Amino acid sequence: MLYTYHSCQPPVLTVSTHPLSHPGAAVPSLGSHIHIIQVSGQQQVSKGRQGPDASNAVHVLLAIVRLAEHATDLVVSLNTPMYISPSSAAAEHAGAGAKGAHMVAHDLFGRILQTLEIKDYGLFGSG
Secondary structure (H helix, E strand, O other), X not given: OHHHHOOOOOOEEEEEEEEOOOHHHHOHHHOOOOEEEEEEEEEEEXXXXXXXXXXXXXXEEEEEEEEHHHOEEEEEEEEEXXXXXXXXXXXXXXXXXXXXXXXOHHHHHHHHHHOOOOOOHHHHOOO
């Protein structure tokens, strides 16, 4: 585990999964033959080698897009801070305390997926 390598506390992560009933609508450029699972969660993590007293709350959004005809999965992720500890190195740049970016994260993530395009399917080999 990466956190063991960096001598950190294991991250606390809560997750919920959301299979999409109309995946083609979520990523129109990839068609309706794809499968998508969206995962959202919250993670308590510290930057670098900082200890648990400097942990930040981070909202995590993931989409796993299965392209079966190319034997490929794409993973799209968006991390947004919910709370930055005053002891965190991130506080120097982003300021400590509650953050509001996670309030618009779902809408932003939806727009990211809707504009996702694969320009060169050759990246995946012959499929």
